[in-house]
Amino acid sequence: MPMRRALIAGNWKMFKTGAEAVDYVRDFLPRVAHAADREIMIAPAFTALEKTAEALAGSSVALGAQNLFWEAEGAFTGEVSPKMLAAAGCRYVIIGHSERRQHFGETNESVNRRVRAALQAGLKVVLCVGETERERSAGETFSVLDKQVRKGLKSFVASELDELVIAYEPVWAIGTGKTATREQAEEAHAFIRTLIANLFSAGMAAGLRILYGGSVKPENIAELMAMPDIDGALVGGASLNPEAFARIVLY
Numbered sequence: 001m002p003m004r005r006a007l008i009a010g011n012w013k014m015f016k017t018g019a020e021a022v023d024y025v026r027d028f029l030p031r032v033a034h035a036a037d038r039e040i041m042i043a044p045a046f047t048a049l050e051k052t053a054e055a056l057a058g059s060s061v062a063l064g065a066q067n068l069f070w071e072a073e074g075a076f077t078g079e080v081s082p083k084m085l086a087a088a089g090c091r092y093v094i095i096g097h098s099e100r101r102q103h104f105g106e107t108n109e110s111v112n113r114r115v116r117a118a119l120q121a122g123l124k125v126v127l128c129v130g131e132t133e134r135e136r137s138a139g140e141t142f143s144v145l146d147k148q149v150r151k152g153l154k155s156f157v158a159s160e161l162d163e164l165v166i167a168y169e170p171v172w173a174i175g176t177g178k179t180a181t182r183e184q185a186e187e188a189h190a191f192i193r194t195l196i197a198n199l200f201s202a203g204m205a206a207g208l209r210i211l212y213g214g215s216v217k218p219e220n221i222a223e224l225m226a227m228p229d230i231d232g233a234l235v236g237g238a239s240l241n242p243e244a245f246a247r248i249v250l251y
């Protein structure tokens with residue numbers, strides 16, 4: 001089985017100005033200077049990307065964005081293109097986060113267009129999927145994941161998805177303090193990996209990194225990372241504090 005390098009990613013959501021991001025990075029980098037065996041990514045708001053990129057220069061911490069629009073340029077007021085993100089220093093982009101699906105009308109179809117545009121621009125994608133509490137209670141977890149992955153990756157072939165990461169983020173665990181148990185997370189991750197093997201190839205599935213997201217904290221990261229199909233974490237609230245995020249990185 002190929003080695004999957006752990007990825008710990010911080011989603012700052014709508015927090016931190018450019019100046020606050022620079023202060024954070026100055027505090028954070030020395031704390032994680034010896035974490036070479038794992039990859040770290042930080043996704044600030046659009047307005048803080050360039051300042052964060054400057055502050056991260058020379059470090060191995062990657063910069064990510066929280067969303068993009070699929071067109072390269074044009075009359076799309078308020079939107080940001082893949083090319084603009086790459087020029088701002090981004091290596092990653094988060095796509096289909098549940099907050100975008102819930103509050104901004106993101107659909108599996110629009111997610112698919114975003115994934116394609118991001119990969120074509122040379123960005124690595126963190127594609128977010130996950131069920132709501134109602135869907136879990138109704139026994140629909142796997143059918144929801146199946147649909148989100150299948151439609152989000154519709155019309156791709158395996159060779160186009162080398163730079164794909166999937167984040168399993170149960171909606172009921174995001175920002176709620178309720179973490180999925182490691183068994184619940186592992187079951188969902190294993191389901192996604194098998195689905196990827198069936199849709200694309202066993203080789204792609206074996207190399208695919210699947211992150212867990214949902215109230216990850218310094219106290220619960222180690223038990224999650226001990227599971228065979230959990231290859232990292234997408235961290236919201238706890239990534240806003242450099243000390244807490246460094247403890248998660250160094251679990």
Ligand code: PEP
Pocket residue numbers: 011013169173174175176177213214215216234235236237238
């Ligand atoms: C997220 O924003 O992707 C997330 C998982 O948030 P939190 O860690 O705050 O639950």
